[in-house]
Amino acid sequence: MRALLLCLTLAAGCGPAQRGRVAETPRRAPPDERALCELAAGQAAGWRGLAPFDPAHVPACLGARAEASTLTLHDRDWRFQRYASPAAETWLYDDGNAVALIAVFPSSPLPSGPLEAALGPAPWKREVTFAERLERPALPPLTHYEGEWVYADRGLAILVAARADGSRWVHRLRGFAPTEAGAYFRRFVQERPVEWHGP
Secondary structure (H helix, E strand, C coil): CHHHHHHHHCCCCCCCCCCCCCCCCCCCCCCCHHHHHHHHCCCCCCCCCCCCECCCCCCHHHCEEEEEEEEEECCEEEEEEEEECCCEEEEEEECCCCEEEEEEEECCCEEHHHHHHHHCCCCEEECCCHHHHCCCCCCCCCEEEEEEEEEHHHCEEEEEEEECCCCEEEEEEEEECCCCHHHHHHHHCCCCCCEEEEC
């Protein structure tokens, strides 16, 4: 059931499996542990993009690995790893060569005000896909998604939700290599569910 939910809800898109493709992400190691740990703690004001790193070198601050599997995103096989700590749940995606996307789900949503003040207006905002509306952790009652605010040149995207009292909260932070908004969307966002291969 959990795998099915992840298959239905992972907001990164999919296509028919095509094994054996050459990975496009260069291998780099070790990771920038300080930057990754800050992002995992919801401290994204200083984030300047993900330097792809060897998936064998995961910072301890992300917590214990809780799940690992493979899935197909945009006609390429990716390895998915989920880590859990008291502060957040972190999902890593690597193409067999390097981690190219990190998604952080804070244990408690973060107020958007400090990030808005630090980052300024988002250059690009997009509506939340159907798959993302089901993505864990589920939104609390009387809350709705405003959308994802994308700072593509900083390699950052934050998923923002609004409560009935008008306050806005961050429910997910995504880190990736700096790019342009269209490339981020084409690589990591699509409404169709991913093709899940299991453990």
